[in-house]
Amino acid sequence: MGMCEVGQPVPVQIGSSGDSLREAFGRTLVQLGDQYLNFVVLDADIAGGTGTHHFRKAFPDRFYQCGIAEQNMMGVAGGIASVGLVPFVTTFAVFCLRALEQARLSVAYAKRNVKIVASHPGLDVGPDGGSAQCLEDLAAFRAIPGMVVISPADPYEMEQATKAVLMYDGPVYMRTGRSPAKRILHPNYQFEIGKGQILQQGKDVTIIACGVEVARALDAAVLLAKEGLSVRVVNMSTIKPIDRELVVSCAQETGAIVTAEDHNIYGGLGSAVAEVLVRDHPCPMEFVGVKDSFGESGEPEELAVKYGLCSKGIAEAVCRVLKRRESMEDSQATQMARSGQ
Template sequence: MPEQIAMREAFGQTLVALGKRVPDLVVLDADVAPSTRAVLFAQAFPERFFQVGIAEQNMIGMAAGLSTLGFIPFTSTFACFAKRDLDQIRITVAQPKNNVKVTGHYSGLLAGKTGKTHLSIQDLAIMRTMPNMTVIAPADGVEVEKAMEAMVAVHGPAYLRLARDPSPVIFDASYRFEIGRAVTLRDGSDVALISTGIQTPRAVEAAGLLQAEGINALVLHVPTLKPLDVDAIVAAAERTGLVVTAEEHSILGGLGGAVAEVLSEHRPTPMARVGVRDVYAESAPNDALLEKYGVTARHVAQAARSHLAKWRR
């Protein structure tokens, strides 16, 4: 078993590390700090931590106001509730390009037993349509840290998508994250697996499964949904001629949608999208959900096999 880190732990620890270096960093929390681990920042820097109560709309507005004084606010709530304040994000963050960092925790399916109300499978699609917004979905705890450092270094609105439960670590400390840059994790010539967020370790695992059958899969990790690394996506399509996207998110409007938009304009390429079909999920243990909604490594590998069979034979 590879090492596992929960993204929220990385988030809390990175907030503290950044807090030491960046005196203008402040954190606002809508009553979930123990869960998102923003509580670590609250303990380290109580004067820069604002508990706003269960009031996400007010939290975003307060963050926007603080940002006008040069503070760098991170807001802490669950991805499902980060959609409750979309209009506030639109008017007071994205349109005026205020320097607010919105974080959406417990995204995707890995908050299993909470049910469809709490499972967020549309956040990437929604945030991606907002002009001026940077949208990042890290693959592991290491990338969470690197992405947060990059977000703080760049002025402007950003959304960070995080998962709850421990997940495999695929990057080491030497990894260099850059906003807007996709990373080729594995070269291959038969098919390109293009993935984002917590789905990327599964795409890597799928490439291993395919290798055992003699299928050479390229794996391109796309941590930044916006701005999108168009060149890297087109290059992966050129190299392989077949693309499979993989995300723990709806297949509508997220990574699959974004890649389809890019390739249809720049290099039409047969595509298959792995992700949650157009349905709401349900309450169940995480593994059962990943299985039922079709986003395990096995599903990614199977999609690649079918795709190859359909277009190459």
């Protein structure tokens, strides 16, 4: 097999073992409940689907059932925050879009300390199909002024991120996830809002990923290593504010970037990274994500393969970006030769 002739995907990590992000979130709320008495949880009649059933059982007097009325729930959260409590608003990501106006006005515009935590994002939703697979949430909430946007990579990071958003003073939107997720981060890993972290060093290209795509990016690096490529993998769990310094250093040191996200290619992580590069250090870039379409019913890994979000899809994007970089370098060399430099 020649350079960049990508083989079959490595064995599945996402969905094969481990805790789901939503369950890790719910259990972390319980762990924090005794220590921090100033937060409450709001639910839209789907606590079993968001992981907050753990908190409901442990702290029933701090759990508020708002029913299937997400816009009202978001407004209630703004009111609760106005008297000094910290509300966690929990529902499915698609239903967060239903309450986007209230998130904008009652939370962000009013500068309320509300934490919006959404399960069932992206193709990870699987069999529920395109109507339930939210591929627009990162873009929508990233565009709201003052809103922090986070997508943790594994259950361990979810635990840390949940405490971090509770400690943060301001509105936050955070994704969880439905499928079991393998733990991929080192025990010494420390989450920090606004900071990405290099999980694997490499000199030929950088893959910047978030959420379930981080594990797949690591798998892609394994595939590419067999072809002699040294791949850097970055976990960019905070999409907003993006870690500009890390993005620029990766572009300077590897000269090519691939982003990977379980989201539309427009408006999410890829767009955030591109906004940094176009201003501070332009370089060849490829976007791995759903290409402006709705999803369909299927198992998460089957959908990842079909829509190009699997490890092989990420590896193929790496090959494309390296070819583009090579072409640009050849063109620059030709121009320099013609100018006599």
